[in-house]
Amino acid sequence: MTFTRKEWHILSTVCLSMFLIPMNITSSSVIMLSLMKEYRLTYQESQWFINVFMVLYASFLPITGRLSDLFGRKRTFFIGLCLFFMGFVLGTLIESYQNIVISRGLCGIGAAAVTTSATSLLSTNIAEKNRKFSFSIFGTFLGVSMIVGPFLSSLLNDYSNGWIIYSTINLVILIPLLISSLFILERSKRESRAFDFCGSVLLTVVIFSLVSVASFFPVWGWDIKTKSICLLLSACLPLLFFAERKAVNPIVDLKLLSNKEFSSMSIISLLLGGGYISLMMYIPYILNKVTSLSAAQVGTVVMMSTLPSLMFPPLISKFRAQVNDNVLVAVTLMCLVISPLYLLAVISDASFVQLCFAMFFLGCSFGVSLSYLDGIAVSSVELEKSGLAAGTFNTFRIGGESIFIPLVSSFTAVFISKNVGIDIFYNERSEEFLSDKLQVLSSFSLILVITSLICFISSIPIMNRYRKLKS
Template sequence: MSTTAQPIDRAPSRAGITLLAACLIAALLPTSITGTSVTLPAMGADLGSDLADLQWVVNAYDLTFASFLLACGSLSDIIGRRRMFLGGMTVFALCSLIAGAATDITLVDIVRGIAGIGAAAVITSASSALANAFDGAARARAFGFYGTCFGIGLAFGPLAAGALTSALDWRWFFYAQAIVAVVVIIAALRIPEGRNPEAPKVDWAGTFTFTSSLFLLILALVEGPQIGWAHPVVLLFLAGSALLLAGFVLVESRSAHPMFDLGLFRQPQYVALCVTPVALAFGFVALLVFLPSYFMAVDGISAADAGLLLLLLTAPTLVMPAVAGYASKWLSPRALLVTCMTLVAAGTAWLTVIEANIGVLSLAGPLLVIGIGFGISNGVLDGAAVSSVEPHRAGMAAGMFNTMRITGEVIAIAAMGSLMVSVTRSQLSDGIGDYAAAGSAGDVANQLAQGDLVTSATKVEESLRGAYTEFASTAYSGAMHEILWVLSAICLVTVPFLWVLCRPRKEEAAPEATTPGTETESPEPALSGSAS
């Protein structure tokens, strides 16, 4: 028996508060991801931590963030988006406060993992609440602002973290996050509530199988490059993930109120929207992580200077979401998605000009093209994803979409890290014997991937040090060229799939009948927004 959905509350004052809260977290959460990496050296020196423990400050957050997105998205439809938003934001604020006050790295790792769960709750409920607060062209503009704020967090997160760490202490980066979170909580108290009354109970079996499957998959991706892909533990994680995923499909196909409606994957446009951020993770996010290490290793610049250079890549994400929202008046989602993917593919191919001591002007072209392409996607994807389903299922759609996005980022970073080390090792192997004191090809490759050429160079006899530096830089550049061609190919192959999947279909012109004035109105295409 169906239940009448709640009317959508689109009062201007409440819609404005919803937009304010969503934009604040859109700036905050990317900062928490990209900025944390900048604080790790100071944190390690203060807490006496080794590299493995420090890496889990980032990995624990990414792991739980990705794993719990779909569960939180579905739960927000059931228990209410405002409740989920406020609960997640409270968890995030408390964990940030504890992380800043911690005196033990293990405690930091634990609370960062819990903070990831809070972030998952916030991001899915925010995007679905935003979709319900606005309609038509106003929704496109709202998601355009949302994407712009995401770009602000992405572009300036590392700089903000570096400034706070240098001027005060690494702890103040986490304290600042807690302060912003409290402001968001106060604003979010006036967000209108919304839920799906047709899903009256929690799908515990679906929640457990999917979350556990994704948790094991990402754990395998994190540990694989560290202990080896053939290691029994990694293989066990992968096998367990596959079995749990099969269990999830079986459970959901038999559930009257599934955590995720598998029928959404029969909608070609929704599939395209889920595939796009995965491909873009290879063309943009992976570069965001590994280019600073390249610049620090081959050019010998500081982390701060590498961050400034990276603004060529991230700055376009500040303006392009709004541009995409404006362009949506004339261009279809299909045209915008194909354009953004083509630009990223072209930019990564162009970036193969990269080499040691290359000038800023030579880098500006390809980095700006990639950033423009990614920025367009920030103005398209989230709004289109939540608008491709009925409003009362927006949380579920946002949950799966953001799960695909974050999982894609984890996969892209893990894959590029593994490729970077293996290809660099191959490039070094032919000539490293002439500089035996530097270490093995594998050791040097690992150091280069972490942005460190100095350690191996200082081991080499001084008379050979210049030649060795040039040799290692050339090998690293050669490896980067090979990987950039792979990244470009991944994005380019995605273009025809998007063109086919996003083509208009006749059945989309006939919306289902709904109860007037209820939340179950027919979905509208919206070209806007970004979340994570």
């Protein structure tokens, strides 16, 4: 397996750039705890830190995916890195929670541009014989970054200026990446077809509305903001389907969903958003409420859930030619079904070691999927539509995560006082604390059962469909 210098340059730049996105996602749930303490935030107020990134990340995936096809993957990739850089610069200039939230939103838009153009750059500029191995390396970097996120943020939680240090680390990584991206040479030509502006705006509005309602309903309730967004959504959704059916070059090609391989991978990505990512976002908070673990121990437990993302992609890549896709899909779905039930069985009175193992098991589904999911989805379509496919696929994945994460938050908020905030850092065994602990534990247990049930029901048609496709 021989890579050209150009292929190594693209692979290394893309992998290091994508390293930042999972790191910022997995670290947010741990950083959130220190921000709650520093700015004396309630539970609902702290959700803006996570949700605003996910809202804008999901909303801009379709439009950035299409822009990468039309105006160049390199250009879209560079703009995404610039927005990421500007977001962290903004977050360090003015030390206020509102400014941090704004900077996170800017980073979310940049992350969308980097994500869609990154996978498209790999699929169009790496030779076919090297493509599977490249996506395995790509998955390894994603796995490492998922481990680095909670580990780094748990180390910085003890510092009063931990967020500033974290932002500075990101800026130091981004500077050489911005320079390196300028020297990327694209192999494929840009599409010369007209840009579906109407569909782009409608799709962005629909996703933004869906995720906003799911994200901020616990804060807003059924007030004028929620009603207005729901009214906007009900108006835009039928217009979107009508516009995309009539468009010559749609922003979301609905025909992609008729591709069984592409649609199967997209559904699995949705299940991973609900069965792994959304749970991992709130487990640090849950552990602080129901256990006496220190902040460092909580960070270690969360880090264990990301360890499979580091271990499995390089291990699977060594035997990728001998491992059938059906086996990888089956293992992913099996872990999604069983791991939440195992976590449910041990979380109430488990030791530190037991919790580490339970979280490792929870992360196995995502770790295995990193070795094949993106590569199969993007490679299953025509080369000239790879950017559109990457945007559509990542819309399913990130959109699912963006909806499932706030839904878990909404469910949890029903059982938790509006003024939780700072008290999660105190572990007195008072009657009030124990009552609150039982409420949190019961709500999270129900979430785990529902998650496992949904994954089990969904896995049956997926496996039947995928077996027929491969046979």
